[in-house]
Amino acid sequence: MRPQSHALLVIDVQNDFCEGGALAVPGGSGIVAPINALMAEFGAVVLSQDWHPEDHSSFASQHSGKAPLELIDMPYGPQVLWPDHCVQGSAGASFHSDLETNWADVVIRKGYRRSIDSYSAFFENDHKTPTGLEGYLRSRNIEHVTLVGLALDFCVNFSAVDAAHLGFSVEVRCDLCRAIDLNGSLEAARIAMLDAGVQLTD
Ligand code: VGL
Ligand code: ZN
Numbered sequence: 001m002r003p004q005s006h007a008l009l010v011i012d013v014q015n016d017f018c019e020g021g022a023l024a025v026p027g028g029s030g031i032v033a034p035i036n037a038l039m040a041e042f043g044a045v046v047l048s049q050d051w052h053p054e055d056h057s058s059f060a061s062q063h064s065g066k067a068p069l070e071l072i073d074m075p076y077g078p079q080v081l082w083p084d085h086c087v088q089g090s091a092g093a094s095f096h097s098d099l100e101t102n103w104a105d106v107v108i109r110k111g112y113r114r115s116i117d118s119y120s121a122f123f124e125n126d127h128k129t130p131t132g133l134e135g136y137l138r139s140r141n142i143e144h145v146t147l148v149g150l151a152l153d154f155c156v157n158f159s160a161v162d163a164a165h166l167g168f169s170v171e172v173r174c175d176l177c178r179a180i181d182l183n184g185s186l187e188a189a190r191i192a193m194l195d196a197g198v199q200l201t202d
Contacts, residue, residue, distance in 0.1 A: 001041060001042075001043060002041055003144075004140075004141070005141055005142055005143045005144060006142070007145050007146070008038060008039060008045045009046045009048065009146070009148075009149075009159060009163075010035055010045065010046065010047045010099075010104070010148055010149050011147060011149030011150060012048055012086075012149055012151070012155050013032060013035065013047070013095055013096050013099050013149050014049060014050060014093055014094065015091055015092045015093070015094055015096060015097075016050075017085075017086075017151065018032075018096055018150075021085070022083050022084060022092050023082055023085040023086075023180075025150045025151045025178045025179065025180055026178060028096075029096060030178075031148065031149070031178060032096050032098045032099050033098065034176055035099070035148050035149070035176055036098070036099065036103075038146075038148065038173070040103070042146075044137075044140060045103050045104045046104065046106050046133065046136070046137075047095065047101065047107045047108070048107075048108045048110060048121040048133075048149075048155070048159070049086075049093065049107055049108070049110070050086035050093070050111050050155070051086060051088050052088065052111045052112065053087070053088060053112065053114050054088070055114060056084075056111065057074070057116070057117070058079060058080075058082050058111070058117040059081065059082060059084045060082065063081060066081050067081070068083045069082075074116070074117075074125075076116060076125050076126040076127075077126075079125065080182070086111070088112065106136060108121050108133045110124070111124075119154050119155045119158035119159070120159045120162045121155070122159060122162040122163060122166065134166055142168070143168060143169060144169045144170075145163050145168050145170055145171070146170075146171045146172075146173060147160050147163070147173070148176035148177055149177060150177065150178055151178065152172070152174065153181060153185040153186045154180060154185070154189075156172060156189075157189035157193055160193050160198045161192055164193075164196040164197045164198050165196060169199075172193060172198055172200050172201070174200050174201065175201075175202045
């Protein structure tokens with residue numbers, strides 16, 4: 001068992017990010033069993049859940065003439081447009097059916113405001129609006145976080161960098177993550193995480 005000050009953050013292990021899903025990350029379902037095994041070592045387990053309204057502004061379908069994976073400028077900065085995914089209440093938004101959700105202490109939902117996306121489990125993509133996760137971890141005296149999940153180069157990356165900037169000591173278990181790898185996003189994510197002081201382990 002890890003010390004009580006060490007939390008496991010399981011990022012977006014949802015059907016839409018696994019094989020057959022709307023935004024499938026190659027190999028996504030292969031990390032579920034080892035994540036379950038790792039959960040058993042932690043006294044604090046947090047799940048994040050991407051949770052969009054059906055007309056979310058990150059969906060290419062909401063922008064005429066735009067296709068998934070194109071980039072647009074939003075008031076809060078550049079935004080990749082995605083296929084419709086993780087729509088609130090849909091099967092795609094549900095956690096992978098093999099994920100041991102009973103072991104989670106809390107589920108943090110994110111991306112539920114139409115006008116702004118939220119890759120990070122800590123802040124929306126304006127890098128300012130909090131999700132509440134920081135307060136939750138601090139009130140439980142958590143100092144160290146280990147991250148696993150999907151996708152390594154988007155939601156895991158943004159969550160890990162924010163956690164490091166907030167002063168947590170941060171490890172990303174890259175062997176328990178899978179990446180989308182869009183236009184060099186995986187290499188950029190590795191650099192961003194290392195720059196922020198995140199420990200990348202396999
Ligand atoms: C994610 C793209 C859009 C992720 C979520 O979980 O990495 N990526 N929404
Ligand atoms: Zn999303």
